[in-house]
Amino acid sequence: MRVALIGFGTLAQRYYVPALRLQKDVHVVDVVDPLKETWPLAKSAFPSAKLTVDCHDLLKKDSIEAVLVATPPSDHLEIARSCARQSIPVFVEKPLMLSDQVDDLHDNETDWKNVTV
Secondary structure: OOOEOOOHHHHHHHHHHHHHHHOOOOEEEEEOOOHHHHHHHHHHHHHOOOEEEOOOOHHOOOOOOOEOOOOHHHHHHHHHHHHHOOOOOEEOOOOOHHHHHHHHHOOOOOOOOOEEE
C-alpha cells in the first residue's frame, strides 16, 4: 500500500515512523511537512519518499492509496475532507476536529457521503 504521511512532527517521528516501517506491505511514498527542518529526518526514515510542504496537490495523485494525518489538530478536518473528496482512505490521529469545527462538519455533509468512521 502506498501511503502519504502528512505531518512529520514529534508524534510522527516517535510513533508513526517505527510502526509504518514494521509494515512490510506499507510504503511511505510521500511525506508532507511545511517545516523543511524535518525533511532530513523524514528522508532518513523513508529514503524513497518525496517531500513537500503542501498536501493538496499530492492528494490528486493516483499513486496515493492511503493517508496518515499527523498534523496539528486544527488541520485535521480540512485534510480529512480533502481525502474524502478524492476517495482516499485516511487515518487521522485524535482529535478528528476541534469543537469549533463541528458546525462546519454538519454544513458540508456531502463531503462525507463515502466515509466510514
